[in-house]
Amino acid sequence: MKMGMRGAAASVLILAMGATGTVMSQQPAAAPAAAKETSNLNPKQKLGHAIGADVARSLEAIKTHIDLAAMREAVQATFDGKQPLITQKDAQDTDAALRQAMMIANGQQVPGMAPGSAAPKVDNRKVGLMLGSYMVGPSLAELKGDIDVDALFDSVKTAFEGGQPKISQEEGAATLQAYMAGKQAEMQAKAAQLGQANRQEGNAFLAKNKTVPGVVTTASGLQYQIIRPGSGERPMPTSKVKVNYEGKLLDGTVFDSSYQRGEPVEFGLDQVIKGWTEGVALMPVGSKYRFWIPGELAYGENGTQGGPIGPNATLTFDVELLGVQP
Template sequence: MKMGMRGAAASVLILAMGATGTVMSQQPAAGAAAKETSALNSQREKLGYAIGIDVANSFAPISSEIDLAALRRGVTNAFAGKPPLISQEEAQKTDAALRQAMMVKSGQPVPGMAPGTPAPKVDREKVGLMLGSYAVGPSLAPMKEDLDLDALFDAVGTTFNKGTPKMTAEQAKATLEGFMSAKQAQAQADAAAQGGKNREAGNAFMAKNKTVPGVVTTASGLQYQVLRPGNGERPLPTSKVRVNYEGKLLDGTVFDSSYQRGQPIEFGLDQVIKGWSEGVSLMPTGSKYRFWIPGELAYGEQGTPGGPIGPNATLTFDVELLNVLP
């Protein structure tokens, strides 16, 4: 969850209408399962409580419409990776009813509804399931091992009921920021370690591959092999070309393929990775080459954020040069 959970999940429901007149919920935090603690002893509890405050503040204007036990069921279900406890169609109907109810309560005109019409009845259980299944649960699932769910719902219930929280707003903010900083530092360390492994694997592969008959190594370290010769025009490093291609990791995983999409691609050679700019410039139109591109000529130490190309990964491309475009 980003620090922007506040407003992210709630914005689609609250309509940014500032429903300040909404009455706060008077309901138990999360049923009998909620942990009644007088202190937050572990980091998981502290993080869960801080996130719970954030979640509660996000949904404060609609707190009276939320069944917290249902919200918890939806979140727990999402954490388990199971299908939502409420269908998407039913969630959309619940969302529409909630929107209308909140607009009526705040005195805003509702399209298609005559003035003075009572607010539509909202099923609080369905609202809880909707939020837990489609907003809170999926948002928090990636960090489910890092937080205590009992502490989270303890904070939600306390905040909704205007009780005395076990954390100040400043403490909650510091907890969230500390967690995110630690996660970012760990991600950077993991990326650096993976980058080192990928570099070693790539160097070993390229050293062996350059001894294969027909493989040419350029001064930059790019390697290529002619799979099918051509006799057409060669592009310049600034040319626009039309190609078919397939890209693979060293383990053979295909991460991109115009063949699979059934559609060649057009691009300028000054708009792609260095290995492509150099390699395709060597090709006559009509030819097909195989390129082995070391990490420094591909996506470097960053890789592609979120995958599939890791830091310093050496890549393999089969490329057909179809046309040099005007």
């Protein structure tokens, strides 16, 4: 799972809705009734009810326009890896109609519509499909294995109808907090394990690679090989350089390439990873070097968030130095 626990709390859903323009009233949600006994709920059901209550609070203002069966259908399709059950065009049109209807209901003037115009017809099923396909479903997809979908939608339905929730708001908050803490610990443990494996793989590779003819190892552990010599000036560690480059993981996966983008890049050597700052400063203009950069001189224990560079990963770069500016 990616960092940030996307979709585990209502704030994420609200941000997703704001980004797509779905209307949200400033009206507060109705106070829920007292919670039922929860001792018979398993962890997935508790999490489903906790998240469902958050989803319901986020959608309170538009609940009369939501076909919950359609929303559930679309969420399940997302969880199953299927295509959205409504096209983006239909979703955009539905969103526009919903916003206009809500503005008129709240006594607001809709731009481009004459005063007193009737509210546009809102297709509740399409609203449900839109929410499930592009907001709720994607926001919760990474948690799908930990959520009881029946409990999730039972919680939403109960809240919309003003019924008695199966868990209290306090227990729901505690359930979410415990779940997120557990997932955070799990991610940290996995990252530590992966980081150790990457470090061992990188050390073994570099130990063997240093014996290859033409490979030079610097005091920092950086390794390089001259593919094509050059005769121009060498940059200072603070210089701005113009380069073409390609970066690979040890398994050969290309994760970044100016060649693929079709144009070189310019940047300051004091604005990049340590291996680049040290290595490119060794190059004369016109040359092409291959660098092997150990994890501590690359992206360290964090790697790049969400990939593709893992913690402590050793990287390979082919770099052409095209120009230098002071």
